Amino acid sequence: MLVNADIYVKDVPGQLVAALDPMSVLNANIIGVVHSREQVISGRIAVNLTFDIDPERIEKLKEIWKEKDVIVVRIDSAVDLRNIVFMIIGDINAVI
Numbered sequence: 001m002l003v004n005a006d007i008y009v010k011d012v013p014g015q016l017v018a019a020l021d022p023m024s025v026l027n028a029n030i031i032g033v034v035h036s037r038e039q040v041i042s043g044r045i046a047v048n049l050t051f052d053i054d055p056e057r058i059e060k061l062k063e064i065w066k067e068k069d070v071i072v073v074r075i076d077s078a079v080d081l082r083n084i085v086f087m088i089i090g091d092i093n094a095v096i
Contacts, residue, residue: 001055002031004078008044008071015070016047022064028053044071050078 009015016035023030032050039046053061058075065072 001058002050002052002078003058003075005049005051005075006073007047007049007065008041008073009047010069011040011043011045016045018068019047019065019070020049022061022068023049023051023053026053026057026061026064028057028061 007019009019016033020030020033029052030049031052032048034048036046036048062072062075
């Protein structure tokens with residue numbers, strides 16, 4: 001399941017890695033990380049994550065993040081968009 005999450009980690013060295021580490025333990029595949037240094041709120045930094053994970057493991061990930069003092073603002077499924085190119089050969093009017 002493709003997931004997108006907004007989390008807040010403490011503005012302390014190593015906190016981003018600490019938030020990402022459980023994802024590897026739960027066999028999640030990280031697709032994107034946006035670490036917004038400009039968005040510091042109460043000593044925490046906003047991080048947007050996109051990752052692929054077994055849906056049954058999301059609750060466990062949220063539990064681990066809570067233990068690590070990571071604040072989960074939003075977590076939901078992401079839409080997987082793909083470009084598809086078609087090449088039509090022949091007389092289109094014959095089909096219509």
